[in-house]
Amino acid sequence: xxxxxxxxxxxxxxxxxxxxxxxEKQWKNKDIITAGVDVGSVGSKAAIMLDGEIxxxxxxxxxSNSPDSAKKALSWAMEGTGLRVDDLKYIVGTGYGRVNVPxxxxxxxxxxxxxxxxxxxxxxxVRTVLDVGGQDIKAIHCDETGRVTSFLMNDKCAAGTGRGxxxxxxxxxxxxxxxxEFSLKVEEEPPPVSCTCVAFAKTEAMGLLRKGWSKEKxxxxxxxxxxxxMGNLIKRVGLEKEFVITGGQSKNxxxxxxxxxxxxxxxxxxxxxxxxxxxxxxxxxxxxxxxAKALYEKEQKS
Amino acid sequence: xxxxxxxxxxxxxxxxxxxxELRKAITDTSQRVVAENIEKMKxxxxxxxxxxxxxxxxxxxxxxxxxxxxxxxxxxxxxxYMCLHAPTELILAADAIxxxxxxxxxxxxxxxxxxxxxxxxxxxxxxxGAKMIALSPYxxxxxxxxxxxxxxxxxxLGEILSDYTPVWAMTVPRVKDSAQSIRLxxxxxxxxxxxxEALTGNTIKGKQLKSAIERTQKATKAFRRLQDLRKGPPxxxxxxxxxxxxxxxxxDIDRWTEKTEALCDExxxxxxxxxxxxxxxxxxxxxxxxxxIWPDNWKVPTLxxxxxxxxxxxxxxxxxxxxxxxxxxxxxxxxxxxxxxAIGERYLMASTCPxxxxxxxxxxxxxWLLTKIKDWNIQGVIYYVVRGCMLYAMEYTxxxxxxxxxxxxxxxxxxxxxxxxxxxxxTRVEAFLEMLSARIDI
Numbered sequence: 001x002x003x004x005x006x007x008x009x010x011x012x013x014x015x016x017x018x019x020x021x022x023x024e025k026q027w028k029n030k031d032i033i034t035a036g037v038d039v040g041s042v043g044s045k046a047a048i049m050l051d052g053e054i055x056x057x058x059x060x061x062x063x064s065n066s067p068d069s070a071k072k073a074l075s076w077a078m079e080g081t082g083l084r085v086d087d088l089k090y091i092v093g094t095g096y097g098r099v100n101v102p103x104x105x106x107x108x109x110x111x112x113x114x115x116x117x118x119x120x121x122x123x124x125x126v127r128t129v130l131d132v133g134g135q136d137i138k139a140i141h142c143d144e145t146g147r148v149t150s151f152l153m154n155d156k157c158a159a160g161t162g163r164g165x166x167x168x169x170x171x172x173x174x175x176x177x178x179x180x181e182f183s184l185k186v187e188e189e190p191p192p193v194s195c196t197c198v199a200f201a202k203t204e205a206m207g208l209l210r211k212g213w214s215k216e217k218x219x220x221x222x223x224x225x226x227x228x229x230m231g232n233l234i235k236r237v238g239l240e241k242e243f244v245i246t247g248g249q250s251k252n253x254x255x256x257x258x259x260x261x262x263x264x265x266x267x268x269x270x271x272x273x274x275x276x277x278x279x280x281x282x283x284x285x286x287x288x289x290x291x292a293k294a295l296y297e298k299e300q301k302s
Numbered sequence: 303x304x305x306x307x308x309x310x311x312x313x314x315x316x317x318x319x320x321x322x323e324l325r326k327a328i329t330d331t332s333q334r335v336v337a338e339n340i341e342k343m344k345x346x347x348x349x350x351x352x353x354x355x356x357x358x359x360x361x362x363x364x365x366x367x368x369x370x371x372x373x374x375x376x377x378x379x380x381x382x383y384m385c386l387h388a389p390t391e392l393i394l395a396a397d398a399i400x401x402x403x404x405x406x407x408x409x410x411x412x413x414x415x416x417x418x419x420x421x422x423x424x425x426x427x428x429x430x431g432a433k434m435i436a437l438s439p440y441x442x443x444x445x446x447x448x449x450x451x452x453x454x455x456x457x458x459l460g461e462i463l464s465d466y467t468p469v470w471a472m473t474v475p476r477v478k479d480s481a482q483s484i485r486l487x488x489x490x491x492x493x494x495x496x497x498x499e500a501l502t503g504n505t506i507k508g509k510q511l512k513s514a515i516e517r518t519q520k521a522t523k524a525f526r527r528l529q530d531l532r533k534g535p536p537x538x539x540x541x542x543x544x545x546x547x548x549x550x551x552x553x554d555i556d557r558w559t560e561k562t563e564a565l566c567d568e569x570x571x572x573x574x575x576x577x578x579x580x581x582x583x584x585x586x587x588x589x590x591x592x593x594x595i596w597p598d599n600w601k602v603p604t605l606x607x608x609x610x611x612x613x614x615x616x617x618x619x620x621x622x623x624x625x626x627x628x629x630x631x632x633x634x635x636x637x638x639x640x641x642x643x644a645i646g647e648r649y650l651m652a653s654t655c656p657x658x659x660x661x662x663x664x665x666x667x668x669x670w671l672l673t674k675i676k677d678w679n680i681q682g683v684i685y686y687v688v689r690g691c692m693l694y695a696m697e698y699t700x701x702x703x704x705x706x707x708x709x710x711x712x713x714x715x716x717x718x719x720x721x722x723x724x725x726x727x728x729t730r731v732e733a734f735l736e737m738l739s740a741r742i743d744i
Contacts (some may be wrong), residue, residue: 108736109733109736111733112733148736150711151734153730
């Protein structure tokens with residue numbers, strides 16, 4: 001009996017897991033070292049801060065076990081720094097799996113953390129934050145200190161979220177990191193697909209491909225529909241400048257540019273996270289680490 | 303062969319076996335849910351008032367079911383109702399037992415899907431499902447049902463239930479403050495009185511009606527005393543108060559009044575000892591919107607009071623709780639016609655249901671919400687809507703505008719008759735409470 005060798009499947013949806021340390025900074029002489037661990041439905045993120053200044057972070061895929069993902073993300077953020085969990089004065093867990101962060105001293109919702117983190121990344125002028133997570137989207141209003149003043153969240157389905165994009169990357173065989181640029185390679189913007197529901201949109205997309213649409217056009221139609229959905233959420237909560245996008249989809253230029261067009265607003269420029277800038281995907285973890293510092297100080301006072 | 307008139311208009315014929323199996327499955331889940339809910343409520347207040355024991359017991363439908371069954375054996379009639387506009391004084395005056403029959407069973411709503419589309423209000427779908435498998439003792443024991451035509455779903459629900467039980471529809475005028483509306487409604491009250499008399503064989507005379515009004519007035523007094531105690535620092539968990547309020551829908555009215563007074567006595571002692579159920583800076587929350595019905599639909603109050611950070615429910619504006627009994631029947635002259643007019647007025651004018659409109663829209667509800675916010679010192683409002691509940695969903699836009707102007711945070715929490723979205727709802731509720739705590743910190 002001879003077997004046909006299995007072809008190694010390319011996982012187009014798989015995004016790059018990575019970690020970064022600002023190794024020019026020293027942690028040994030710092031008073032308050034805190035961490036934020038953001039366990040999302042798709043990605044787990046951890047950030048380490050020294051006296052409220054970012055030092056390192058790690059971004060990886062959430063596994064089937066939340067506590068495990070939390071631990072791994074935190075170790076990933078500390079890798080190569082010589083830091084141990086015992087060195088961390090206070091840890092805040094956030095994200096969908098926030099109650100399953102075993103080493104956390106406290107859990108805070110990702111809504112509060114993203115607002116706080118966006119305030120840290122872009123500064124006090126931020127008033128509206130759109131967080132596009134793996135399985136939900138949140139539109140958040142905040143004040144100049146990064147405190148939430150109101151928010152809206154989409155319902156429980158994964159439509160118009162990072163997970164939806166992963167499904168499309170796989171379907172169209174386009175690496176997830178390039179999906180945004182790909183969706184912009186159309187001469188004319190096609191009408192949005194009629195349904196952003198991941199399951200139905202997939203069927204609809206296959207129909208369009210069969211009709212002879214190019215991959216780019218199908219992707220543009222889907223991205224367009226997602227952007228409308230997100231834009232509507234922003235409109236409902238009320239758009240106030242400055243406006244920023246956090247979460248994994250902030251890296252999708254196809255989404256960002258379409259939302260900007262729909263709302264007739266420019267997002268604050270995205271930091272160059274591949275170089276020395278901060279990654280908007282870790283806004284929640286940064287916010288959590290900042291809350292950790294405030295909570296630690298409060299504890300010391302009392 | 304069945305005659306045309308016996309054929310069911312809506313409901314399917316289910317086999318005895320299927321009914322039996324479904325009822326057992328849902329009853330088992332429900333009993334577990336009741337036990338869990340009460341267990342959580344006990345844990346939430348380590349020093350829970352002793353008077354709550356009674357309400358825990360009556361929260362299990364089985365006990366009251368037994369009593370009602372025994373009363374029926376002695377010839378008493380049971381009259382069920384779906385909306386609060388049903389004049390219970392008339393039922394009591396005819397020596398019959400009033401009981402509200404709306405369903406809170408999540409799983410029963412999935413059975414209702416076989417009869418009506420999923421877009422329909424899940425409380426109504428659940429009531430249909432409960433009827434399909436004879437799940438609700440109160441619905442089963444009802445000799446007749448009063449269906450007040452408030453919203454569209456309720457209107458059709460009455461029609462569907464009439465496949466099993468005589469249903470008396472009452473047309474409620476949508477504009478409540480016009481002369482012709484009041485005339486129509488008073489006629490409806492008289493007509494329902496005649497129906498009740500015919501079913502029970504008891505004529506409602508002045509003496510019985512006066513006594514019935516006095517009994518509900520006493521209940522109202524106890525009820526108000528409880529809600530007033532919640533105006534100050536938190537002396538009772540919101541879920542406990544809500545359970546007390548809910549049990550009024552099926553309990554014996556006089557016993558309920560007595561037990562509620564006893565609870566208030568206990569709470570007053572706690573107030574004098576400054577014995578609070580949670581820190582006094584816990585965010586004070588009010589819920590308004592779609593009714594929440596025991597036993598399953600308890601997730602929102604549970605989420606609020608078990609959230610991190612914690613919130614405390616100090617008031618609600620729900621027709622399943624604080625709208626039940628707040629307004630007494632105000633009688634000037636104890637003549638039968640005056641009493642009937644007073645009943646008519648109480649069940650029409652006092653209601654803040656969004657089925658009403660007027661020149662100023664449903665302004666009564668807006669004003670009542672603002673009054674509650676002020677008197678109960680509310681720091682945040684959760685606007686709760688189940689999908690398919692059109693009227694509450696639509697009225698949100700106006701309520702939000704008013705609350706925004708008054709600088710009261712409000713959060714629109716939409717959900718379904720399901721346990722699946724509890725995790726996602728938890729994030730929303732906690733983020734809202736974090737926001738309120740941050741406001742309080744200032």
